[in-house]
Structures are given as C-alpha cells and as structure tokens.
Amino acid sequence: MEGIKMVDLNGLMNHIRPELDDAIKRVLDSERFIGGEEVEAFSKELTSALSLNEGKTMGGLSDDVFIVPCANGTDALQIALMALEIGPGDEVITPAFTFISTVEVIALLGAKAVLVDVQADTFNIDCHAVEKAITEKTKAIIPVHLFGQCADMGALMEISNKTGIPIIEDTAQSLLSTYCDDQGKSGRAGLFGAFGTTSFFPSKNLGCIGDGGALFTRDKNLAQIAKSITNHGGLKRYQHNRVGLNSRLDALQAAVLRVKLPHLKMHISQRQNAAAIYDDLLKNVDEVVIPVRDEKSSHVFNQYTIKLEGEIRDELARGLAEDGVPTSVYYPKGIHEQKAFEGLGYKTGEFPMTEKLSKTVLSLPMHTELSSAQQKYIVARLISRLSEIKGEV
Known part of the structure; x- marks a missing residue:
C-alpha cells in the first residue's frame, strides 16, 4: 500500500486550506509580523481552550490562566527556568527518557540536571524516584507528559506542596490532555505546576508552519516576568529590567494556530x-x-x-x-x-x-x-x- 505517512501535515491542512490562506493574507496585509493582534488573539483563544467548563477543577482553570507565547517549545522551558531564577549551583529533576531539549535548557543556564527513571507502563516520570532525588539544591522538577498523557500530577503536586519545589510541566506532546486526581478534581496538562510549557512544532497535535511555543501559568507575576524574558527582558521598549531572550511568536504562526485551534x-x-x-x-x-x-x-x-x-x-x-x-x-x-x-x-x-x-x-x-x-x-x-x-x- 502506497501513501502511508508517519505524519500527514498536508492532509490535515488541505481540509482548512482556504482558512489558512485567508489568515496568511491577513497577516501580510497587516504589516504586523512580530507580536500584535494575531498573537494577542491567539493567547486569549488558547486560554479558553484550556479551560474546563464542568466538574471540579484544580486551582480554577479559566480566568486565572495566563498564556505567554514564545518562539518555540525549547525556549518555553528555558524561560520558565529563568523566571524562577534557576542557575548555577541549582539542581533540576527531570526524566532520563525524554527529548534532549528538556535537559538542554537546564545545562544552558548552568544548573545541573538530576535524572530519574520512568514508569514501565506509561513512560512518564517515576514519582518515587523524584522523591529520592531531592536535595537541598533542588530548585525545580520538570515532568514530561510523554506521548500524549499526563504524568502523575497528584503525586507530583503533593511533593511540590510538601517541599516548596516548583514544577514545570513539559506538555509539548500532551496539549489538552486532562488529569483527574483521587478527589475527582481535574485540570489540563500544564496548569498544575508553577508553569506549563508547550511546543507548536509542525508535527505536534497543534502545530504551526514554522516553530512556536508557549508558557502557561496561573501566577500573574510569573507571567509578566516570563513575558518580559521573551522580549529581551523588557515590557516597554528600551526599558530592560532583566536579561532576556529574543523569543517572540510571530504573527504568521499565531494566525495559522488560530485557524487550527478550533479543530x-x-x-x-x-x-x-x-x-x-x-x-x-x-x-x-x-x-x-x-x-x-x-x-x-x-x-x-x-x-x-x-x-x-x-x-x-x-x-x-x-x-x-x-x-x-x-x-x-x-x-x-x-x-x-x-x-x-x-x-x-x-x-x-x-x-x-x-x-x-x-x-x-x-x-x-x-x-x-x-x-x-x-x-x-x-x-x-x-x-x-x-x-x-x-x-x-
């Protein structure tokens, strides 16, 4: 049989091609290629998509969700670590079975990655191993919601609440996955810890036509810090409060994501x-x-x-x-x-x-x-x- 693909991007986009063409034309006509209305609108629409409209939610998952778009999923992880002021001398616990970017960003900031094993069945981080790996130097835990389902966020949040160690959830492969704890409280992947991060790499369930990423948080102050880091450490032009990155989601990618998100x-x-x-x-x-x-x-x-x-x-x-x-x-x-x-x-x-x-x-x-x-x-x-x-x- 011919034509079997590992990922079929053209097939998916052909269903929405007129909408994509209109969105791309809209951006070209606007002459606003970095940031602007498309990125702001996408942020609001993604916030809505992440909300749960029924049942008990963990932490309130609608109005208090802040989205910070950025250039890619790797940057999203690095920005989260930077916002939490993690650097040399610090340790970050993360799984040994993951894509390299999860660990790469820790090294780039001069911190030490402390690796732990994963579960045999779900491939997600082993929470018992996490507990054993904690030291006085541990400043964050990064679970990866691998292949499409959540790590055990109930156990991880119990560890976080007990130790005060923040969690950064890598949801690059699990956007809109939902976790429900033993008390029946539920929430979206990425909205339990201090930060969630995701990737809009083309092969992801929600992918753009280049590269893109985002951070999620329910902490307004952390959101503002992360937003400033994406734009050279400033919230206003030529006023830089911290060292940052050039990591802005461009308007073209945001427009494409806006077309794909409702589907x-x-x-x-x-x-x-x-x-x-x-x-x-x-x-x-x-x-x-x-x-x-x-x-x-x-x-x-x-x-x-x-x-x-x-x-x-x-x-x-x-x-x-x-x-x-x-x-x-x-x-x-x-x-x-x-x-x-x-x-x-x-x-x-x-x-x-x-x-x-x-x-x-x-x-x-x-x-x-x-x-x-x-x-x-x-x-x-x-x-x-x-x-x-x-x-x-």
Missing part, C-alpha cells in the same frame, strides 16, 4: 479513534504491548508507541520500511547515554527502565488522516514481519 478537539478525537483501532488489531499479538492508558489521564496520542518483547525492534522497523510502513523510535538513547551529557556522571545501568524502553519502543503512524484500511495493512505487515523474525515463515 484541535476534533483532531484529538480522530487520533483517539485511530488508537482504538490499533488497540483492537494488536490486542492478540503476543510480542506487542499496546500503549497503557493511565486511568487518571486522558490520552491525546501525539504518538502511538508500542513496546516489543525482546530486542527485535530494529529488525522489525527495517522490515516495515521495506513494506512502505514508516516508523519512528522515541527515544533510541536515554539522556544519560548522550555524549553531550557525559559530564553529569551517570553510567549505563543506572536507569534500567529508560534503557529497556530505548531498545523496545516503536511508534507507528499516527495522524488525523490515517484510514482504517491503512491501519489494517500496517498491522498485517507488522504481524507478518514478526513471524519472519521468529522463523515461522
């Missing part, structure tokens, strides 16, 4: 439906462990990531590629095994779950345009290739 819940539903089809097709395949859903969190499926029994992942991926089925590995190495972070002093074997996952996870095509026929073909070829690997064909 986001439908796009998430389409991803969830595709995930359910995969689940059904794969449920009886002994070598495959389908994604576990945490009962406390919704899953928005930025990725559909399976685990494979035994170290057969790479051979399977090569076979699927020959069959026209693209796959990806998120992530082939733990952060502690990356050359860039040799200086942290960790050794192979210190994070056994991270190391196991890096050898066994495989992400299958996941996007809004995926057809059931394509999914049936993908799984049929996967089963066939597994049989070949086992020597049954």
Whole structure:
C-alpha cells in the first residue's frame, strides 16, 4: 500500500486550506509580523481552550490562566527556568527518557540536571524516584507528559506542596490532555505546576508552519516576568529590567494556530479513534504491548508507541520500511547515554527502565488522516514481519 505517512501535515491542512490562506493574507496585509493582534488573539483563544467548563477543577482553570507565547517549545522551558531564577549551583529533576531539549535548557543556564527513571507502563516520570532525588539544591522538577498523557500530577503536586519545589510541566506532546486526581478534581496538562510549557512544532497535535511555543501559568507575576524574558527582558521598549531572550511568536504562526485551534478537539478525537483501532488489531499479538492508558489521564496520542518483547525492534522497523510502513523510535538513547551529557556522571545501568524502553519502543503512524484500511495493512505487515523474525515463515 502506497501513501502511508508517519505524519500527514498536508492532509490535515488541505481540509482548512482556504482558512489558512485567508489568515496568511491577513497577516501580510497587516504589516504586523512580530507580536500584535494575531498573537494577542491567539493567547486569549488558547486560554479558553484550556479551560474546563464542568466538574471540579484544580486551582480554577479559566480566568486565572495566563498564556505567554514564545518562539518555540525549547525556549518555553528555558524561560520558565529563568523566571524562577534557576542557575548555577541549582539542581533540576527531570526524566532520563525524554527529548534532549528538556535537559538542554537546564545545562544552558548552568544548573545541573538530576535524572530519574520512568514508569514501565506509561513512560512518564517515576514519582518515587523524584522523591529520592531531592536535595537541598533542588530548585525545580520538570515532568514530561510523554506521548500524549499526563504524568502523575497528584503525586507530583503533593511533593511540590510538601517541599516548596516548583514544577514545570513539559506538555509539548500532551496539549489538552486532562488529569483527574483521587478527589475527582481535574485540570489540563500544564496548569498544575508553577508553569506549563508547550511546543507548536509542525508535527505536534497543534502545530504551526514554522516553530512556536508557549508558557502557561496561573501566577500573574510569573507571567509578566516570563513575558518580559521573551522580549529581551523588557515590557516597554528600551526599558530592560532583566536579561532576556529574543523569543517572540510571530504573527504568521499565531494566525495559522488560530485557524487550527478550533479543530484541535476534533483532531484529538480522530487520533483517539485511530488508537482504538490499533488497540483492537494488536490486542492478540503476543510480542506487542499496546500503549497503557493511565486511568487518571486522558490520552491525546501525539504518538502511538508500542513496546516489543525482546530486542527485535530494529529488525522489525527495517522490515516495515521495506513494506512502505514508516516508523519512528522515541527515544533510541536515554539522556544519560548522550555524549553531550557525559559530564553529569551517570553510567549505563543506572536507569534500567529508560534503557529497556530505548531498545523496545516503536511508534507507528499516527495522524488525523490515517484510514482504517491503512491501519489494517500496517498491522498485517507488522504481524507478518514478526513471524519472519521468529522463523515461522
């Protein structure tokens, strides 16, 4: 079968192409390319999208949510750390199984990343490991809501409330995911800690046509500090109160995001439906462990990531590629095994779950345009290739 894509950006955009064309023209005609009305409007619309309109919410998640757009998701993390005045001599706890940017920003500020392992089922940060890693130097905890569902924010907020250590939630892959605690109080990913951050990289569930990011917070003062950092440390022109960055979301990206945002819940539903089809097709395949859903969190499926029994992942991926089925590995190495972070002093074997996952996870095509026929073909070829690997064909 031809035409199977890991991510189908054109397919998604074709449905809304006239709206996108109008939005791009509107920006070109305005001559306001950095900041301005488009960015302000997007901030308000994203605030509304993050609110929960029914049930008990954790911390009030409507009027007191402040959005700070920025240039990309990596900058969002760095800005959050800068706003919390984290720097040399400080420690920040974060998972070993994540994309490098989560840890990169800690190093860029001269702080030390303290890595912890992740859970075997959800791939999210191990909260017991977090507690054990806390020292007098710990100034922040960065959980990553990986692949589309929330880390255990109930346990993490309990740690934060007990120790006073702020939490920065990396929601780059989990925008609009919802977490519900044991008391029935619920909230969106990114709105529990001091900051939430996200990315609008094109392949994200809400992606732009370049790069973009944002911070979320319920603290007005932190929001103002973060906003100033995005613009060279100033809120007024030529008045700079702190050292900042040049990290502003441009109007073109904001306009595109405004077109796509009203469709986001439908796009998430389409991803969830595709995930359910995969689940059904794969449920009886002994070598495959389908994604576990945490009962406390919704899953928005930025990725559909399976685990494979035994170290057969790479051979399977090569076979699927020959069959026209693209796959990806998120992530082939733990952060502690990356050359860039040799200086942290960790050794192979210190994070056994991270190391196991890096050898066994495989992400299958996941996007809004995926057809059931394509999914049936993908799984049929996967089963066939597994049989070949086992020597049954």
